[in-house]
Amino acid sequence: MGSEAGKGGTVAKAADVGPLAANVRYLLRRAQLAVFDELIQALAPLGLRPAQYGVLILLKHAPGLKQTDVAGALGIQRANFVVLFDELERRGLARRDPMPNDRRSYALYLTAAGDEVRERAAKREAALEASLDAKLGPGGRQQLLDLLGRLVAS
Amino acid sequence: MGSEAGKGGTVAKAADVGPLAANVRYLLRRAQLAVFDELIQALAPLGLRPAQYGVLILLKHAPGLKQTDVAGALGIQRANFVVLFDELERRGLARRDPMPNDRRSYALYLTAAGDEVRERAAKREAALEASLDAKLGPGGRQQLLDLLGRLVAS
Numbered sequence: 001m002g003s004e005a006g007k008g009g010t011v012a013k014a015a016d017v018g019p020l021a022a023n024v025r026y027l028l029r030r031a032q033l034a035v036f037d038e039l040i041q042a043l044a045p046l047g048l049r050p051a052q053y054g055v056l057i058l059l060k061h062a063p064g065l066k067q068t069d070v071a072g073a074l075g076i077q078r079a080n081f082v083v084l085f086d087e088l089e090r091r092g093l094a095r096r097d098p099m100p101n102d103r104r105s106y107a108l109y110l111t112a113a114g115d116e117v118r119e120r121a122a123k124r125e126a127a128l129e130a131s132l133d134a135k136l137g138p139g140g141r142q143q144l145l146d147l148l149g150r151l152v153a154s
Numbered sequence: 155m156g157s158e159a160g161k162g163g164t165v166a167k168a169a170d171v172g173p174l175a176a177n178v179r180y181l182l183r184r185a186q187l188a189v190f191d192e193l194i195q196a197l198a199p200l201g202l203r204p205a206q207y208g209v210l211i212l213l214k215h216a217p218g219l220k221q222t223d224v225a226g227a228l229g230i231q232r233a234n235f236v237v238l239f240d241e242l243e244r245r246g247l248a249r250r251d252p253m254p255n256d257r258r259s260y261a262l263y264l265t266a267a268g269d270e271v272r273e274r275a276a277k278r279e280a281a282l283e284a285s286l287d288a289k290l291g292p293g294g295r296q297q298l299l300d301l302l303g304r305l306v307a308s
Contacts, residue, residue, distance in 0.1 A: 016215075016216060016227075017212060017215070017227050018211070018212065018214075018215030018216060019211060019215060020208065020211055020212065020215075020227075022299060024189065024286060024295060024298060024302075025186075025189050025190060025193055025204070025289060026208065027298075027299060027302040027303060027306060028182065028185060028186045028189060028302060029186055029190070029229065030229060030302070030306045031182060031302040031305040031306050032179075032182045032183055032186045033229045034305055034306055035178065035179050035305060036183070037183060039179055050179070054174065054180065057172070057173060057174055058171060058172065058174065060172075060174060061170075061171070061172030061173060061174075062170060073170075073171050073174075075183065075184060075187045076237055076270045099218060132178060132305075133282060135304045135307075136301060136304055136305070137304065138303055140304070141178060143297060143301060144181075144298075144302075145178060145181060145300045146177060147290060147294055147297060147298045147301070148178075148181040148182060148184070148185040149181060149186040149296075150289045150290055150291065150294070151188050151189060151286075151289055151290070152181060152185050152188055153289075
């Protein structure tokens with residue numbers, strides 16, 4: 001089984017993964033890496049990584065969110081989030097304000113410059129959507145959103 | 155918009171993510187994190203992480219694969235893969251053999267102990283499948299596999 005793969009020939013990297021090809025977790029990871037790869041490349045000219053872009057989107061939608069809530073919503077670990085947000089703040093794209101009722105917490109806000117970068121990133125992301133829809137086929141996007149939503153909700 | 159979230163109240167972390175809730179990439183990431191979280195917990199008693207488990211599965215299916223091919227198939231960066239495989243080898247779960255036609259490359263193999271751990275991990279993973287199916291609903295798993303396959307293939 002698969003012994004030809006050991007003889008030094010070329011191996012179809014994504015093709016012959018045996019039982020993993022029908023493994024939901026494996027395919028979720030591969031699909032996530034594939035679509036993030038495209039987004040990473042699309043955002044690179046803006047010096048923005050997908051997680052940073054996610055922060056800008058979230059702060060546009062809900063200005064004043066607490067650090068822990070933004071990190072939680074994006075699935076970013078606290079220590080990593082602090083580093084990530086420090087960089088956004090240093091670049092003038094976002095800022096921390098002490099919260100009125102809880103001086104140990106900070107409310108996060110987008111700056112005008114951050115909103116501008118977010119807008120440019122959104123245009124670049126939008127340019128990827130047609131090819132995503134072509135891959136997923138008619139109705140595929142909504143089906144996928146529904147199925148993923150069920151995994152996330154529970 | 156969302157200003158109540160900034161007033162120090164509790165914020166529904168996964169609920170109010172605004173436009174991200176309809177973003178395929180965001181939901182792919184969240185769903186991937188969710189299902190990996192379950193797998194991480196299920197495999198922890200075996201001292202196995204999902205990526206290591208993936209290596210064991212792949213080497214069971216195709217013994218003798220080259221390091222670069224295993225890393226490629228699992229989407230693991232080369233430097234990370236070396237560290238990961240070193241640990242499997244140190245624990246006696248897998249081994250590297252020099253390749254007959256290319257002394258600079260190594261063929262990777264599962265050991266008997268590695269196969270035993272893989273089998274135990276597979277049982278633990280299998281125990282997660284019923285709840286995954288319950289979340290995805292009737293036919294959901296096959297639909298999801300199809301859609302993810304389209305994203306990975308291209």
